[in-house]
Amino acid sequence: MMTKRTGRILSRVLLHTTVIFIAFLWLIPTVGVLVTSFRPAQDVGNSGWWTVFENIFTSARFTLMNYKLVISRLGIGRAFLNSFIITIPSTIIPLVVALFAAYALAWMRFFARPFIFMVMIALLVVPLQLTFIPILYIFNKLSLAGTFPGIWLAHTGYGLPLAIYMLYNFISGLPEEIIDSASIDGASPFYTFLRIVLPLSVPIIASLVIFQFLWVWNDLLVALIYLGGTPDVAPITVQISSLVGSYGQDWELLTAAVFISIIPSILVFFGLQRYFIRGILTGSIKG
């Protein structure tokens, strides 16, 4: 009895130490960036961030200068606004399309359904860099290059395969009886989708929102290619990258800039977190 309990406690302690240790290792770079963001530029160049802990009561100096500079140089309001204008539709549009598609692929019978699904899955492995030139060419012909609708379309295209795949796994795993009884009661496929499938899919929708939001919010290259970097359209990532000189001068400003730019991502994540794990697990197990 005693030994069994000590054994359990011991394994618990072991587990927790391991978890804490891994979490600690994982956090080191982030802590480094955080500490650096509060150090004066001179000190950043002359000593490592970890030296702060040795001299915390003596020579270590802290400043808010990096944050001040970032906010004043970035035109931060406009950059944030642009990022939201890009990210919100680029999250909602692919999600809506993918929901319809996944429902149709899972529960409706139509011509070449498996083939269409396979093509979707195959698109998962196409690197998006491959599409830059042809898509920019088309956008250019349609005068979509450098406009927000253009980049919404691009992100929709890039987001769809994964979104459809995850939603399909989830929606096709819903109990057949529910769908059947709805149609016996006279519900049209659209009504079934709206009243039954949609409410049941909230966890997976939440996880997809997190994925897509983070991906679009953090994207630099897609925005740079399709939108360009002029201040009236550039999202925060593009603005942040132009804080740094061509030889990498002023990189310590980046450390402050990233902490400013991750605020919305963190809010979205914590807002939807309680659905997140559930969504991922259900999606993956019922494949």
Added chain:
Amino acid sequence: MRKLMLVLLILGLLVSWFCGVSFAGRTVSVLGVWGGGERDAFMKAMEPFEAATGIRVEFTGTRDLPAVLTTRVAAGNPPDISVLPNPGQMQEFARVRALVDLGSFMDINKLRNEYAETWIDLGSYEGKLYAIFFSADLKSLVWYNPRAFADAGYDVPGTWNELITLSDKIVSQGKTPWSIGLESGAASGWPGTDWIEDIMLRIAKPEIYDKWVNHEIPWTDPVVKRAWQIFGQIARNKNYVYGGPATELTTNFGEAPNALFTSPPRAYMHKQATFIKSFILKYNPQLVPGKDFSFFPFPSIDPEYGVPALGAADMFSVFNDTEEARALMRYLATPGAQEIWVAQLGKLSANRRVNPNAYPDDLTRKAAKILANARTFRFDGSDLMPAAVGSGSFWTGILDYVSGEDLDSVLKRIEATAVDAYKR
């Protein structure tokens, strides 16, 4: 669902409004590599142009310039004007007729008067001028701390032998002569390529240098090998370099000069281009250029080849032949535009007529003089080579060599990638 539609509608309206705003008025789009202080300086140089013409300059700066530019050109959506990373890239674009012949709207004779022959040649392809040079960086410099030199009683070396004698003397006094930093993120190793190029120019004719850059002589050629050995004589010598090769490999190039300004100095000399001044001042704002830090030309090795100048430069080309682009291009070529730019950044101007007083200090004027008077000038070789070599195996080769790998195997590996890369 209805709410969602409403949100979408509102966003759509917002966006069409923004798009409308951004296309109002006459604009010219410029793509470049500059960010931070450089971008501010460029926009400052554009102010008189915008005020005089009412044309707005829309500048986009990205360090991914080659990728973004190539994509946009291939997709038929290039910027009106772009900075080009190097003459090799300019020739590629000229070959596929992506560039506008500057002779069609600029006075070539006037340009020939104002720019040295080298700059005109580097900006031309098949007899037509496609690029003008805006500013340059001189690379063949060794930075030192005049106060530390005076305290220790050292003289500025004028020849390679004097340089090595001085280095040995510093070592014999238990100190370290050199500080070298090769780390630069994904571009680590590039500071070493400048060493090799500068040494190549000092042990062979400029024509041989050109052949090496164009891969008409192999990397295993005795001349190339000798250049690497001379580099290794300093860079692989643990007594010569502060912290030895290990520190050298992990020190950021921008932070390496800091070793000259500690007390007592951790090192006495540092080879780097003119732009390093801004790094030195940033990390050590109390220093006065010319008094607390200065430079001497990287000395001659084989006397017959003298003291050539190695450099890199910023060049502009036109991709869309619009009125606005023509106007901006004419402005960029003027001494007035370049004076603002060099005064802000301490770069060197390419235009001969730039007033020397525009330079922010004597040190920069001195560098401009060295550049103007150099009998031989060559463009940074690694910038001219295909990317697989010039920003690939050459960089990693430097790191492998400094970390102790056998020279022959390093050179063989670079040669193997070069054989592939130059075929295309």
